[in-house]
Amino acid sequence: MALENDINLGIPARGPKGDKGDKGEKGDAGAQGLQGVQGPQGKTGATGPVGPQGPAGQNANDATHILQSGDFNNIRTNGYYETNGTFANSPLPGEWGELSVITGEHYTRQVWTKGDSGEMFIRSRKYNSDNWTSWYKIGTYETSPYWQDSTVSYAHGVVVNGICDLRVKVRITSSSWHDLLHGLPEAAENFTFWWNSENAKIGKFSMNGNALACRADQEDDYDVHLTYAVKM
Structure with missing residues (x-):
């Protein structure tokens, strides 16, 4: 029986705490959350030294x-x-x-x-x-002609890339033809040309194959310089 002076606080009476029950099974995982914002890119590392170049391959x-x-x-x-x-x-x-x-x-x-x-x-x-x-x-080489006529005192020829540069010293003692040199580099084409002084034509040269001949109207010593294409 409640006493008249009891105060009703509106709180249900609670009995003593009972024993703890068994742990329940793990619940299902929740949905994955949104991906977070990507952080700033880190600095690039230093480049290593270049290795030695390998040998070149052989072209076919x-x-x-x-x-x-x-x-x-x-x-x-x-x-x-x-x-x-x-x-x-x-x-x-x-x-x-x-x-x-x-x-x-x-x-x-x-x-x-x-x-x-x-x-x-x-x-x-x-x-x-x-x-x-x-x-x-191609290139440069010296010629070795042999002298046919006693009028020749010197002969030297150099061939450079198909062109013969020939120098000859001769003493003309008559107006007849002199068979000067044989064994020269053969001319690409046979040719004859006038031999001129300052005032007049004084004779002719003739190149026939590997042989050089000349004639002159005046007896004298002459230094001859001529060039011609060599036959190949």
């Missing part, structure tokens, strides 16, 4: 092709070729050597080197033509 055209027979006129592909003495249109028929071919947009060039001496010859052709230029010898 660098290999030397061994050819047994054929015609130089038909070898037009870039490359290097070893040729024997059977090839047609060789600068020195019957000789072995090395042929290099360089083909561009407008021209093809051939350079042939004689195997045992290193003598070199060159020629070329246009891209739209089957006609090759004549071979001519």
Whole structure:
């Protein structure tokens, strides 16, 4: 029985705490949240030293092709070729050597080197033509002519890239022809020309193959200097 002076606080009476129950099973995971904002990019690290360059690879055209027979006129592909003495249109028929071919947009060039001496010859052709230029010898070499006439006291010739530069000292003792020199580099074409003094024509020179002859109307000592294209 409640006493008259009891105060009703409106709070239900609570009994003593009971024992703790067993842990329940883990619930399902919730949905993934939104990705956070990306942070600023870090600084680039220092570049390491460059390694040494490796050896260059070999171009396929660098290999030397061994050819047994054929015609130089038909070898037009870039490359290097070893040729024997059977090839047609060789600068020195019957000789072995090395042929290099360089083909561009407008021209093809051939350079042939004689195997045992290193003598070199060159020629070329246009891209739209089957006609090759004549071979001519590259470089400088001295000639060794032999004297046919006692009028010659000195002879010296130098060939530079297909042009012979010839100097001769002669003593003319009669107006007849003098057979001066044989064994010169053969001229591309035979020729005859007048030998002039300051006032008049005094004689003629004649170049026939590898031989030089002359005549003069006046007896005297003469220093002769002439150039001509060499046949190849």
